[in-house]
Amino acid sequence: MARLTSLLRYAVVLTGDRDLAQDIVQEVLARTHVRWGRISGSESPEAYVRRMVLNEYLSWRRTWAVRHVQPVGERLVDLDDARGPVGDHAQDVVDADELWRRLATLGRKQRAVLVLRYYEQLEDTAIAELLGCSPATVRSQASKALRTLRLSSERQERIHAEEKS
Amino acid sequence: MTDHGEQLRETFETHEYLAPDPAAVYARVRELSRVYKRRRRGVQVAGSAVLGAGLIAGAAQLPSVLPGPSGGAGMALPLGAPASPVPSVAASYSQADLDRDWAAYFNAGYGYDDAMQLAALWHTNQNIGNVKAEAGRRLLAGETLPIAPHPNPSPSVDEVAAAADAAALRAFFDAGYVWDDAVQLATLWNLPDPSDAKVAAGKKLEEGQTLPVQPKPENVAAAKESAAVDKFFAAGYTYEDAVELAKLWNLKDAAAAKIAGGEKLLAGQTLPIQP
Numbered sequence: 001m002a003r004l005t006s007l008l009r010y011a012v013v014l015t016g017d018r019d020l021a022q023d024i025v026q027e028v029l030a031r032t033h034v035r036w037g038r039i040s041g042s043e044s045p046e047a048y049v050r051r052m053v054l055n056e057y058l059s060w061r062r063t064w065a066v067r068h069v070q071p072v073g074e075r076l077v078d079l080d081d082a083r084g085p086v087g088d089h090a091q092d093v094v095d096a097d098e099l100w101r102r103l104a105t106l107g108r109k110q111r112a113v114l115v116l117r118y119y120e121q122l123e124d125t126a127i128a129e130l131l132g133c134s135p136a137t138v139r140s141q142a143s144k145a146l147r148t149l150r151l152s153s154e155r156q157e158r159i160h161a162e163e164k165s
Numbered sequence: 166m167t168d169h170g171e172q173l174r175e176t177f178e179t180h181e182y183l184a185p186d187p188a189a190v191y192a193r194v195r196e197l198s199r200v201y202k203r204r205r206r207g208v209q210v211a212g213s214a215v216l217g218a219g220l221i222a223g224a225a226q227l228p229s230v231l232p233g234p235s236g237g238a239g240m241a242l243p244l245g246a247p248a249s250p251v252p253s254v255a256a257s258y259s260q261a262d263l264d265r266d267w268a269a270y271f272n273a274g275y276g277y278d279d280a281m282q283l284a285a286l287w288h289t290n291q292n293i294g295n296v297k298a299e300a301g302r303r304l305l306a307g308e309t310l311p312i313a314p315h316p317n318p319s320p321s322v323d324e325v326a327a328a329a330d331a332a333a334l335r336a337f338f339d340a341g342y343v344w345d346d347a348v349q350l351a352t353l354w355n356l357p358d359p360s361d362a363k364v365a366a367g368k369k370l371e372e373g374q375t376l377p378v379q380p381k382p383e384n385v386a387a388a389k390e391s392a393a394v395d396k397f398f399a400a401g402y403t404y405e406d407a408v409e410l411a412k413l414w415n416l417k418d419a420a421a422a423k424i425a426g427g428e429k430l431l432a433g434q435t436l437p438i439q440p
Binding site: 003004005006008009011012013016018020021022023025026027029030045095096097099100103114115117118119121146 | 169170172173174175176177178179180181183184185187190191193194277293294338343344391394395404
């Protein structure tokens, strides 16, 4: 059960959505259950299943290219700026919630790269293997994702400035 | 790790609590996989003859948001439905559309297995979530789906059994047993499926019996930690509480505080802060 708990946490972090995480994990496990004999013989069944969850997430509703377009209203993510010089606990929590919302604006692959790099703590080469791309692409995706989180803020400030002028 | 990396890691960890209940998910997966196997076998054997003329008629008008057959490893049925047109409204679908369509689908009493059948009828290897949404969209448009709803295969009796299975599974995993142990137990007990061994073993553990296989100490430790963390969150505590407790107890991080706090709660103790 510890493994399943870990898998569900991974899925919810990856998807950003509890229901979607449940749907994906249930679907993946229902499939793995049917052919568990083969999967359990693999070098690392747990990694295999996590990879299935990742692939399921990346292909989920792919054709619809759904993006969560969020209104640009409040100050966006440059959390370094938002923080005081000393880590403030309450502010940390606010920042985490805010960043969680911002992550929903990323494309799936970019989000996956961030999750794999910072949550799963994988090296870029391992991420590249999982995603079927080159390490350079991983770095590029990560860079774009981080930039998107920051650029949103700059864009908003520009809009603000233009409105005031 | 960079500052950004640290912020992202914290953000991900603070939202782990959103994860669904593992025992319920596992019980549901077992149920689904059984039905999945059974229905797939039945559908493959019976083909269009069993599905009937009404289904074929229903399949004739293909989904507008689902792509046509791709020749991939989908749930293709031996039906002679025409190819799907290019999706016309795909790009305009939003999350709100999906939520609305999924709600319509489930509210009409359809379930996972129905979506599997619909996917086959519509010759799509799209994700089942897409199929559910397409079906919901049609229902909202006043259309009738080509199959009657089979609310997920759990009449009340099955739900009781599923709940009992979930409790047994929780007992099994909480004791530190894992899949490899279930494989051994299945062999010892002449059970064909290690999953059945998990349930049987869990029931024995619930009755206070001991099993002929002992869990590995590291798995026991991992299970205890997991149970403690679950207890911590179930009691209403949050990541920010864990951060506060870590400071109070001089622990290295919030994760350690979640475990320590959960262990105290499991032992019937109270924590120095309220959730």
